[in-house]
Amino acid sequence: MSVLKVAILGFGTVGEGVYTTIQSHAEELTAVLGKKVEVAAVLIKNKQKERNIRSEVLITSDYEEILQLPQLDLVVEAIVGKEPTFTFLQKAIKRGCHIITANKEMFANHGKELLKLADEYKVAVGFEATVGGGIPIIQTLRQLLKINRVQQVQGIVNGTSNFILTEMREKQQSFAAALKLAQENGYAEADPTNDVEGFDAFYKLMILSRIAFGEEPNWNDVEIEGITSITSELIEIAEKLGLRFKHIASASKIGSQVKGSVSPVLVSKSHPFYHVEGVENAINVHSDIVGRITLQGPGAGMFPTASAVIEDLVYVCQSRSSEANNSQTSQAASGQKKKRPNEFWLVHNLQKNYLNPLISWIDQVGEETFIINADKKDILQLANQNNPLLVYSIIDGYQSTNLNKPESLSVSL
Ligand SMILES: NC(=O)C1=CN([C@@H]2O[C@H](COP(=O)(O)OP(=O)(O)OC[C@H]3O[C@@H](n4cnc5c(N)ncnc54)[C@H](OP(=O)(O)O)[C@@H]3O)[C@@H](O)[C@H]2O)C=CC1
Numbered sequence: 515m516s517v518l519k520v521a522i523l524g525f526g527t528v529g530e531g532v533y534t535t536i537q538s539h540a541e542e543l544t545a546v547l548g549k550k551v552e553v554a555a556v557l558i559k560n561k562q563k564e565r566n567i568r569s570e571v572l573i574t575s576d577y578e579e580i581l582q583l584p585q586l587d588l589v590v591e592a593i594v595g596k597e598p599t600f601t602f603l604q605k606a607i608k609r610g611c612h613i614i615t616a617n618k619e620m621f622a623n624h625g626k627e628l629l630k631l632a633d634e635y636k637v638a639v640g641f642e643a644t645v646g647g648g649i650p651i652i653q654t655l656r657q658l659l660k661i662n663r664v665q666q667v668q669g670i671v672n673g674t675s676n677f678i679l680t681e682m683r684e685k686q687q688s689f690a691a692a693l694k695l696a697q698e699n700g701y702a703e704a705d706p707t708n709d710v711e712g713f714d715a716f717y718k719l720m721i722l723s724r725i726a727f728g729e730e731p732n733w734n735d736v737e738i739e740g741i742t743s744i745t746s747e748l749i750e751i752a753e754k755l756g757l758r759f760k761h762i763a764s765a766s767k768i769g770s771q772v773k774g775s776v777s778p779v780l781v782s783k784s785h786p787f788y789h790v791e792g793v794e795n796a797i798n799v800h801s802d803i804v805g806r807i808t809l810q811g812p813g814a815g816m817f818p819t820a821s822a823v824i825e826d827l828v829y830v831c832q833s834r835s836s837e838a839n840n841s842q843t844s845q846a847a848s849g850q851k852k853k854r855p856n857e858f859w860l861v862h863n864l865q866k867n868y869l870n871p872l873i874s875w876i877d878q879v880g881e882e883t884f885i886i887n888a889d890k891k892d893i894l895q896l897a898n899q900n901n902p903l904l905v906y907s908i909i910d911g912y913q914s915t916n917l918n919k920p921e922s923l924s925v926s927l
């Protein structure tokens with residue numbers, strides 16, 4: 515029986531999960547592919563660390579040794595950062611290998627170049643694990659997009675942020691304690707800046723946008739905000755109002771343009787993301803024929819991510835390279851530009867006597883914390899004038915009790 519030889523670059527949470535799953539699901543892989551899948555080599559950085567890897571596998575910190583193996587069919591990349599990973603994968607493609615990556619930062623930055631190069635060398639690229647952990651969102655979008663026109667893709671795509679917000683609310687954990695637990699569980703990156711400052715969600719959004727719309731928003735126009743401004747006090751206020759903070763990345767086709775945003779927002783019980791808790795991710799795709807569909811599942815961690823990589827392994831081996839690499843949609847979405855309705859916002863740190871004819875005051879819900887109704891451009895102006903004002907959109911509307919409407923703010927012009 516022929517053998518598929520695989521190299522795994524990186525042996526941390528994801529790399530080790532992939533290695534273990536190739537052993538534990540060897541029979542299924544052989545049955546589906548008609549060949550045995552064998553890990554030929556593992557690339558690591560620190561040669562001193564103990565690893566649970568079979569003796570016949572080459573373990574090296576020198577990538578050139580892997581490229582010189584007599585047979586190498588597929589390279590799985592599970593390292594952090596744009597380089598040397600991009601260079602490693604270019605070399606793998608030039609060697610004639612299919613590639614699979616879990617590295618969203620690298621893929622958001624260099625995916626286009628890798629896909630082009632892979633087409634040239636007639637090999638396939640798998641990147642299911644770059645977005646949504648174990649959720650098969652990339653394959654679903656590819657399936658969906660043969661005829662449907664996508665209008666919006668919106669999701670909780672950073673497992674660490676959702677985990678931290680849940681721990682802070684449910685267990686009254688501090689931000690720092692919740693983050694530490696996310697790291698111990700293998701959800702957060704070793705340097706968690708990208709997770710908690712919104713950049714990880716941004717990279718994932720750019721990858722999704724390219725598949726959903728065939729293009730990305732202008733990177734510089736996307737507002738990126740993480741969860742570091744959200745205090746236990748704000749979480750408690752929101753909870754009393756029946757609202758929850760969720761960190762949401764969103765891309766929409768408006769007219770001929772794709773717009774994106776990454777920020778914490780508030781959702782009520784009726785919103786599909788309200789009950790998405792812990793490390794779970796959820797992605798909502800709105801398209802013209804099917805309407806709204808939501809996919810939900812574990813968004814980070816060893817085996818959910820390994821699952822995405824293993825499914826990719828089968829996909830890249832079974833598909834022709836041009837098919838696997840087609841990340842553009844068949845259609846450009848044609849969404850008409852709609853007038854954005856007034857939105858509700860929770861604002862914190864606002865002085866009581868602030869009056870503005872474009873803003874309607876709805877409720878006072880805490881000290882210097884108010885619910886207001888305004889258009890986004892006006893609230894952004896307000897945010898600029900009132901540093902360090904914290905502003906969170908309540909994305910599915912707000913039912914006012916009006917019990918706490920402050921007298922001094924009751925002017926609604
Ligand atoms: N953790 C998760 O849940 C998910 C992670 N991802 C992405 O997958 C990738 C891997 O993440 P994760 O496994 O968590 O990361 P880890 O930090 O757990 O592991 C990183 C691995 O890469 C190795 N490494 C780092 N630099 C180099 C280098 N220059 N040459 C060779 N090896 C190197 C490290 O080696 P050593 O062991 O010697 O230190 C380590 O084995 C990242 O891009 C991440 O964003 C995607 C989806 C989910």
Ligand SMILES: N[C@@H](CC=O)C(=O)O
Binds near residue numbers: 644647
């Ligand atoms: N650090 C990431 C891991 C998966 O992509 C996250 O928390 O979502």
